[in-house]
Amino acid sequence: MLLTNRSKNLYQEVILDHNKNPRNYRAIENPSHFAKGNNPLCGDKLDVYLTVDENNVVTDVSFVGDGCAISKASASIMTTLVKDKTIDEVHKLFEGFHDMATGKIEPDDDPKLRRLRAFSGVKDLPARVKCATLAWHTLDAALKDKEIVSTE
């Protein structure tokens, strides 16, 4: 089966896998932070849960929601990456991811983006950037104690 480059770039094994078997797909009972994310354009909806300890370290993180493969895989991979990181590190990662998804930097520019490089293909698909970044925006909102965020 031959897909054009653009789609092949985006729908890599890793994304298809995380879409099918999302990690940390559950609610946290008493999260210290929580937010709902919403991309009305395509109907993506995500809840992000976090437990942050007194040292500003993310000790647990999870998500629940409905959405396209891109948004789901992005949320799943995000949860695996931010666990055990400080809030500061999380913010830096978000920034880097955002810049990569919007084509401002290349994934190779920053070794920390290695495990997010699968999403670098969205930069050619402006309509999909919001799918890829929804989970991150929602996480960001949760940490800022905003309860609802929309990426439209």
Add this chain to the structure above:
Amino acid sequence: MLLTNRSKNLYQEVILDHNKNPRNYRAIENPSHFAKGNNPLCGDKLDVYLTVDENNVVTDVSFVGDGCAISKASASIMTTLVKDKTIDEVHKLFEGFHDMATGKIEPDDDPKLRRLRAFSGVKDLPARVKCATLAWHTLDAALKDKEIVSTE
């Protein structure tokens, strides 16, 4: 002085003369019929007064108003033509005039239109047809006992 044909056709001596010296330009004290005409596009305003006797003959007719040369001359010439005519004859004349002004018939098609032929030029100027016919529409409205008529 050379004017293009179209304007020359329209602004003939007879129209310029009636515009400058309108006939029957006065109010009638106790008219049997009266109407106000209004062409909001160019601000033409005309009052038409009529006295019709028991035999349906127009024994007196006059007008007062403000307007362009075409509408004023048309009103003036109209008053000179309908005097002493029966209402039936007036209606026929209006019809013929209307058909000529809108290009449906030629002035030569009907000897009764001889004295109205100066207005045959408006058929090439759709924006001016309403100016030429305003007085007649107002006369018609007066005879039908409509008090206000607008040709827009």
Add this chain to the structure above:
Amino acid sequence: MDTVSNDILSQKRETPGRILEIRRDFPILNRVIQDKPLVYLDNGASTQMPRQVMDTITAYHEFHHSNVHRGVHQLSQEATDLYEGAREKVRSFIGAKSTKEIVYTSGTTAAINLVANSYGTANLTKGDKILISNMEHHANIVPWYMIARKTGAEIVVIPIHDDGSLDMDAFVELLDEKVKIVCVNHVSNALGTVNPINEIAVLCREKNIATVVDGAQAIGHFPVDVTDLGVDFYAFSGHKMHGPTGIGILYGREELLESMEPFMGGGDMILSVSFDEISWNELPYKFEAGTPPIAQAIGLGAAIDYLNSLDREFLESYEQQLLEYANEKLSQIPGVRIIGTAEGKISLNSFVINGVHPHDIGTILDGEGVAVRTGQHCAEPVMDRFGIPATTRASMAFYNTFEEIDALADALLKVTELFDVTD
């Protein structure tokens, strides 16, 4: 409507030469998307424009442009003649009785907002009901929601069956004396369903209920006669019938339009203005404030000329063949479920695929040059009704070919392979 036997459908079909000829009028159909020829199946969102309409618009700007109605000079007269001539074309195209019933607006949405504001506000009070079908586009919901909040009227939903057809029994039961307005689309943009507008209009006319019909998806697909249909208001957009954006039509029955107050104020819709007293112009100008979309109205007239130059009966039956062929092809793809299977449909298929989000389908299809729409199609209540977040929609026009349906099916197969979809 032709019936085509299954034997024929399961084979590849050849597109008639007449269609291939028509395609030449549409330059955009030659576009290449990522090395693949464009397969434009997003006609429900907006249709493409033939060369003839483009040329008319350009010629207007090259030779005749001027403001309309207000000028004695020749360009203004020419522009007015073209602009009002287009109105007469619209009148005749939809079988209205008089050009007084043809109001130019900026689109279907603006047309319905006009009705909701001018007719709705004056004719609705607390406790009155507005019936709105469950398959409406937001354009025929949101304006009524806003007016309902203002007037205290209540919105009542006309349910639809599982196949996407209107529940006419339920509709008849809902028609009590509190109902003042019924809002239905002629064709659903999310389902393709063609509604029995004439039947609805007859029922409403008997009870003096106003019908507001959203014809946006009908007008480009089959002939519409508003007088035969017996509706009170009918709205549509130029860009859904191969004409320009920025122009739409509100048809309104003269008697009703006559009774309504203007929606917007400005130049050209008044007879006289002072700061204390304003009198409105006559129909249809009362509803056309300001400089109208002149070039767009003329372009719409050109689109009507274009459609009239084609054999519309043939096109309609051809579009039905496209639909049947698409049905057949889609049924062969694992995991596909078509949303909207009513008997009368235009050539449009909304569908979902087991476990694959429409957005992903849309992106992968785009990579194959196939342009479809994915999402809620501005018809969220339809999605709620069928319990799905969104669909993928392939919406055809008469210039689409059987080969393009094949391309759609091939691309969908790639999706199901990639996502490992089974039935």
Add this chain to the structure above:
Amino acid sequence: MDTVSNDILSQKRETPGRILEIRRDFPILNRVIQDKPLVYLDNGASTQMPRQVMDTITAYHEFHHSNVHRGVHQLSQEATDLYEGAREKVRSFIGAKSTKEIVYTSGTTAAINLVANSYGTANLTKGDKILISNMEHHANIVPWYMIARKTGAEIVVIPIHDDGSLDMDAFVELLDEKVKIVCVNHVSNALGTVNPINEIAVLCREKNIATVVDGAQAIGHFPVDVTDLGVDFYAFSGHKMHGPTGIGILYGREELLESMEPFMGGGDMILSVSFDEISWNELPYKFEAGTPPIAQAIGLGAAIDYLNSLDREFLESYEQQLLEYANEKLSQIPGVRIIGTAEGKISLNSFVINGVHPHDIGTILDGEGVAVRTGQHCAEPVMDRFGIPATTRASMAFYNTFEEIDALADALLKVTELFDVTD
């Protein structure tokens, strides 16, 4: 503004080569009217479109057309990029802070109706005052008249001086605590007057009064910076700046737009819809219901590109030379009186001729190929103020020439000879 001595003016003047070159961009300027070359002096009603804008619109239809915002496919993305790119061009052209402040409408009239309905209704109650200048176009009167009737607010007129300038002393006196909204045009279409908008805006901002500025006649003639001006709302139309009909802009200060309810309802202006609850989209989409005028917005962007490609400072001073030349020429015609002689004016002359109705002047000029507007110019209160039924208006654009002013003067001389006018 150049000052040109009378000696030079009384001679024939030669049009600069740069202007003759610009004229080549406008195909319609080659039109012949009854064997005479067209002299288009009706730019106040609508301006002509350069080839560059026509080509952009055609190219859009040939290569990129699709509905915007809602699609994942490439055409939709291209159309959206072009459409939103044009919004950014508009933002930068008028110095707005954010594209959130740039709302596409169908024209100036629709823009002002939006403000009157959304801002007016929410911020006016019985006894409040709306100040409206005596030189407004109906577009900035009628919507307020309609809202005043609904809300019980009162319209108060800001008087003008005999030269057609705003009476600023009277304005300052009128600014009491009941005043909620001030409506002024930047430039009067009937008089040509340029109003001191910045001064007005500063006075209003101090008192928390909203300023609604009608920029329809300003935008094509000189650079406008809404942030520098300090206004709250600013409206203009594409067709008055060499762009298409069917498109206009409402600039609104973000804070105010944010606080306002939508004017029209439909697709694209909502976040979510059910029959019970609807939530609005963010700025500027909240105010853009339905399929927007996509091709027209892109055409407006092209018009901005075109204007930016010219030396606007030179054009502005050239237009002032045209005005002075026209003043001189008109003063030589028997019986002519210019209405509107304020110090700051755009290149536009309204005038009357003793004993000759403007309609007759217009027809005779048309016979000479000279297109002027005659009538009330949708500004009846101006006519009432000067006690005249109508005027003849010659309104220039940068592509007009000194020779065209000569042609106007020659044609007017024919009028005065025909009607035997003396001073």
